[in-house]
Amino acid sequence: MVDSHRVSLERVLVLNRIWQPIATVVVKQALTLVFRQRARVVCPESYQMFDWANWLSDKAVRSDAHVIEHDYIRTAHLQVRKPEVITLAKYAGYPNTGVPYSRRGVFERDNGQCQYCGVYVHKRAMTIDHVLPVSRGGGTNWTNCVLACQRCNHSKSDRTPGEASMALAQEPVQPTRDQLILSGVNMHESWKAFINERHVKVKL
Ligand SMILES: [Zn+2]
Incomplete structure (x- = not known):
């Protein structure tokens, strides 16, 4: 099931200098980084790389040319093809180690759904359920915390x-960076080359 209200605006995949996915940004941010x-x-x-001048010339x-509008962004005089993937010039770090625990991360990992009843939960109404309750020694970490609606948590x-x-929909696990980067994002076909699909529920 495609949950359209959770699919954010069109995003551009950001790779580090050695072409590992590290984030997604909106099209305008991507163009600014390139500019x-x-x-x-x-x-x-x-999969050739283009700097700003080359992207524009190619x-x-x-602005009056006939194009598939969805694929282009308009400027005063031009229609510029929207990038789908960019690669950073300097950043070569590999962030795919130890994603720190966060409430937001739990929300993304659990795809915005209550892990008990499956209902989609708004971020502002989300609660975190400790599978083993805190009062019984349960920790606040990836493997003991799940997203729950208020009703189920109560x-x-x-x-x-x-x-x-x-019953839990699934055992809570430590997510990979790719999972958190891509949760709730509309993926482009071209991203597949850069993403470890074993770690991601690919929505194409
Ligand atoms: Zn629930």
Whole structure:
């Protein structure tokens, strides 16, 4: 099921200098990074890299030219093809180690769904359920915390899922960076080359 209200605006995949995914940004941010020479566009078909001048000379057309509008962004005189992937010029670090625990991360990992009843939860109404309750020594970490709606969290109370007869949709695990980067984002076909699909529920 495609949950359209959770799919954010069109995003551009950001790779570090050695082409590992580290984030997504909106199209305008991506173009700004390229314009400031902090990143280059990776052509979705050829995987060639383009700086700003080359992208404009190769992938921009006059504003009155006939194009598939969805694929282009308009400036005063030009229509510039939207990038799908950019690669940073300097950053070569590899961040895919030990993603720190966060509430937001739990929300993303659990795809915005209550892990007991499956309902989609608004970020502002989200609660974190400790699978093993804190009062019984349960920790606040990736493997003991799940996203829950207020109703389920309230009715589970200070019990384990077994005691409350409430089954978890899945065992909570430490997510990979790719999972958190891509959760709730509309993926482009061209991203597949850069993403470890074993770690990600690919929505194409
Ligand atoms: Zn629920």
